[in-house]
Amino acid sequence: MADVDFTHTTVEMRGIVKKFGSLVANDHIDLTVHKGEVHALLGENGAGKTTLMNVLYGLYQPNSGEIFIKGDKVEVTNPNIAISRGIGMVHQHFMLIPPFTVTQNIILGKETSGPFGVLDIQKAAEEVKAISEQYDLYVDPDQKIEDISVGMQQRVEILKALYRNADILILDEPTAVLTPQEIREFITIIRNLTFQGKTVILITHKLREIKQAADYCTIIRRGKRIDTVEVEKTTEQELASMMVGRSVSFYVKKEARIPGEAILQVKDLVVRDNRNLKAVDGLSLEVRKGEILGLAGVDGNGQKELVEALTGLRRVESGGIFVHERDVTNRDPRDIIDSKVCTIPEDRQKRGLVSDFTVEENIILENFDRKPFSSRGVLNFQAIRDYAGKLIDTFQISPPDGTVRAGTLSGGNQQKVIIAREVSNDPDLLIASQPTRGLDVGAIEYVHSSLVAQRDKDKAVLLVSLELDEIMDLSDRIAVIYEGKIVGIVNAVDADENTLGLMMAGGGQENG
């Protein structure tokens, strides 16, 4: 633990209430942060963590409540006030301007300038270099943001705050876009910052990071503060139960199985992306009956294009896709669905659901033209309603009403609708692309057990995910994708995070 100074509260928020229309995002939240600590804010998606920090940073105005910074009561009506009080915020989606240089991004709003507001970029670049050396955050001041890695972009974001003399740093889901190695580096960075007297508020829903990085943790659930605990004395299990409001199991129970013959075979597949570059470049893999094959990789290494090619949404340039040894290369999606391939797509709002349609309509989206749902081109609403009602029951979709618009459901329930639709088609191959993205712990648990259930029914499952933990927990075998190729396949029992992380960064060797 860093030198936490208990005599000085750096940030104190009392009774913060923030409403958006009828939604109460923050319901009388109290938060106390001491100087020099790493304070985690833990909560599910939509619990109100980010809203609370946006209030502290002056982006949102609270409906009621008080904020004290370093002992003074402050009305934070805009970010300038927060900045002048030493608060810096790194947003989940980086607030960087791609065509601007690192220096321009850092100085924006607090420019070094001479008479008539003429910029002194030279001097600014030197200043940037100086703080980057002081805090051991390497960046190249003259490069454009669009040309640097995500890890460096994050360092630019932190430097932006430090350049404004921030001593309280708010980091919103900072590790979502990083590889395991980058995450470790990042945790060292925040540790370093607290040793230099900075206070860090870390917004996250990843329990492991809290255990590794934080001193204290405030748990927020549905807009209310549940508790503030000392991280060392609390287990991950306890943190999770407080976050979700009931006990959750992390580890999906899974018995060893002997996989059968290959259901999906991909041979030397080449697929181009929207910029006409080879996103999938000679990729081969096989998914067998009764196994979950996890595809691990850093975002943008061809996963999206691979899934689109497999599901018939993107043209295959060369190579082949075989389901049950039948060639389905460049077939249309209908054909592929009929080959008993179902998909949980990456973007549930764009590809998974028609959000303006009702839940019922979404449930029969793949079968609407078949009996009993329609005959002679006319929909049979009674049959649709009965069928949807059954699925809503089985899959515990909430609200239990098939006539509400799918777009109004929570992320977890939207995902349940998709799973219900796909799984009840009784597929032989289930392709799940980032099936838990943006879901909270409870919903993740549900999705995971559904995937394992498919496997246990002797189906083949291809799991594509950016979350290495998820891949390691669920898969029987793990394939690592890097620049459109499989750089290695390992059995999950033999896999360790380090080796996988290295492979994901391109350091792997062909052995699969």
Added chain:
Amino acid sequence: MAMLNSLGFILGTTLMYATPLLFTSLGGVMSENSGVVNIGLEGMMTFGAFAAATVGYFSGNPWLGFLAGGLASGFLGFLHALACVTFAANQVVSGIAINFLGPGLALFLSRKFFDGATMTYNLPIEMKMPKYFNNMLPEGTFVRQVLNQDISVFMAFTLVLLIWFLLYRTKLGLRIRAVGEHPKAADTLGVNVSRIRYLCVILSGVFAGFGGASMSLAVASNFFQTLISGQGFIALAAMIFGKWKPHGAMVACLIFGCAQAMTIFIGGTGLRVPQEFLSMAPYILTLVILMGFVGRAVAPASDGIPYIKDES
């Protein structure tokens, strides 16, 4: 000698016709770099041309007229900003409204001030924008042929330099471009997005007004209904062709100006080309250039998207 004379004539005419386009195009550069699409340039230019001619006529002072042109269109710019920034309206729709409003107001006020006429009275030469460099340049030379221009020409090209410096070398310029690329990023750093956009859209109107004024006070000597007829749109095209950069817009305006000059030059040579086709040339050139080049031009990332603060 005749060759040189012709060349001098073409270059001089090019500069003359490029000027109104250039002012207006720079207006577009200002507005769109801050993230507000301004297709209302045509209407702003028309209204500016009318206001300049009217104030110039009644005051007898071209400088007052020129300024009035800028102010009048600056007011239209303010309306555009009000719609696009404060009320987050669709910027194209607001621009179209401005394009109806500008010429409509001009016509209405013209009938009011000029006894029901749809044009303003002719300005005598001493009430037009002056040609200061006229007497400094030796008579009958090539240099004189090219540079014997209204003061507004020199002002327009100076403005290119000023705006380039503003956008790429100053604090305010960095903020303007930041707001046009990623307003939320700018907002989180305490840059006032609305204020910057208001400033830029109003300036956009002012420059378009100068463009109109340099038409009615310098190129022509009064305002009439077909005076502008599409030049605002050509200026808009020039800005796009110039990749949203002031120096790019300048090059584009010179090309369009040259097309106009060639039209006049060919018309004067006795070549048997129908006048109608010649008049079409600048517009056809606009089409061709836009078809060929716009695909490759990159607008500021948030150009045309209203910034709504409480949206996460």
